[in-house]
Amino acid sequence: MNRQLTPDGVLRLINGYWATGIIGAAATHSLFTHLEAGADTVSRLAVAARISERGTQTLLDGLVSLGLVELDDGRYRNGAEASAFLVEGKPSSLSSLAQLKLNQMAGLQVLPDVVRAGGPGVGAATEVADNPHWERVVPAIAAQSVPAAVIAADLLGLAEAGEISILDVGGGSGIYSAIWLERNPAARSTQLDWAPVNAIAGKLVAERGVADRFTCIDGDFHTTDFGTAAYDLALYSHVAHQEGADGNVEAFTRLREALKPGGALVVCDYVVDGDRSGPPFALIFASEMLLKSNQGGTWTRDQYHAWLTQAGFEDITFHDAAPATLIIAR
Structure with a gap:
């Protein structure tokens, strides 16, 4: 019997920008770093990050969904990838990159036009010496x-x-x-x-x-x-x-x-x-x-x-x- 198709996979991809938003926001508030330091409940993490408990719970739900944070008997901890690549101060930390990508999300709105043209056009590229970015x-x-x-x-x-x-x-x-x-x-x-x-x-x-x-x-x-x-x-x-x-x-x-x-x-x-x-x-x-x-x-x-x-x-x-x-x- 053939498995009935569901839109779950496609919906997750269509809403994929939420992953960038959740990871970028979590990195902005150092959630991965606080988790690594032992703030393992919603209330402890909210206090450590100085953000609302509602916001903390929402980010944790998203990070659990993405497989970056694990939940066990009411306690949260970084998964292996988050511990290796999203904790601030580690040589391989991509926390700053996550925040950078969050700020770049709006730039994707022009992708349909760029696809049509085959490129961003003269003067649109950012690779110039004096760009403050x-x-x-x-x-x-x-x-x-x-x-x-x-x-x-x-x-x-x-x-x-x-x-x-x-x-x-x-x-x-x-x-x-x-x-x-x-x-x-x-x-x-x-x-x-x-x-x-x-x-x-x-x-x-x-x-x-x-x-x-x-x-x-x-x-x-x-x-x-x-x-x-x-x-x-x-x-x-x-x-x-x-x-x-x-x-x-x-x-x-x-x-x-x-x-x-x-x-x-x-x-x-x-x-x-x-x-x-x-x-x-x-x-x-x-x-x-x-x-x-x-x-x-x-x-x-x-x-x-x-x-x-x-x-x-x-x-x-x-x-x-x-x-x-x-x-x-x-």
């Missing part, structure tokens, strides 16, 4: 790169690599440099990014105690010289999705020239399968690029392989760093 965006997105940075460090054997030089193109928060320099006390890293972004990175790297081996080049990577045979490692993390095919091939070619013989390029991004059937996060992230860039997207493994080969790389491997993929090219 970097002060909030750059620190908020740093934590999502922590797992991939750690995986890459292990894959490359950075701890035992000795005196190496690193070029991080479009390095943003500097989180890769911070983690890699912590792993290897003999390494040095140079970040190329816009001056306002580099200033933010400098603060993060200083907080991690490795600022003495971190330098910045202020500029646009499209036009700034990378040098020739100057670096042992080069990093191109979450930049490729902002570029089209020609832009990525051009960048990969210049990065190949910037590497010393035997050097490696690390690319990190949301990579989709060849038939575009998955992974889910990489597929849905394409809409972010449609909204915010006129040439970006989420690219397939085959496209990355072809672009890197065209740029002169011969040994190209792919490694899981969910939801991202790491590509190591030599």
Whole structure:
């Protein structure tokens, strides 16, 4: 007998914006942090967060529904994912990102028009050097790169690599440099990014105690010289999705020239399968690029392989760093 279809799944997706709202509001009031500290009832949590009991109960109901918070005999606690990724102060905390996304929800209203046009149009993209939103965006997105940075460090054997030089193109928060320099006390890293972004990175790297081996080049990577045979490692993390095919091939070619013989390029991004059937996060992230860039997207493994080969790389491997993929090219 066939199972009768119900609209439950579709209704949950249509109302999916509630997940962003609930998680963003909970992060704004530090609910995950208070839960982690032992505020395990509605009344205790309301007092700790300085919010109403009605509001607290509503957020907890939503978080239980989303599977982020667990309820046992009237007591609430963070689930494993909330404990790992939503408690403030932890290196991998995405709490600030949750609040950022809550504020960006209204921007989705233009998606039907952007879909029709095929992009946001001239002047609509936010990727410009002097945009004041970097002060909030750059620190908020740093934590999502922590797992991939750690995986890459292990894959490359950075701890035992000795005196190496690193070029991080479009390095943003500097989180890769911070983690890699912590792993290897003999390494040095140079970040190329816009001056306002580099200033933010400098603060993060200083907080991690490795600022003495971190330098910045202020500029646009499209036009700034990378040098020739100057670096042992080069990093191109979450930049490729902002570029089209020609832009990525051009960048990969210049990065190949910037590497010393035997050097490696690390690319990190949301990579989709060849038939575009998955992974889910990489597929849905394409809409972010449609909204915010006129040439970006989420690219397939085959496209990355072809672009890197065209740029002169011969040994190209792919490694899981969910939801991202790491590509190591030599």
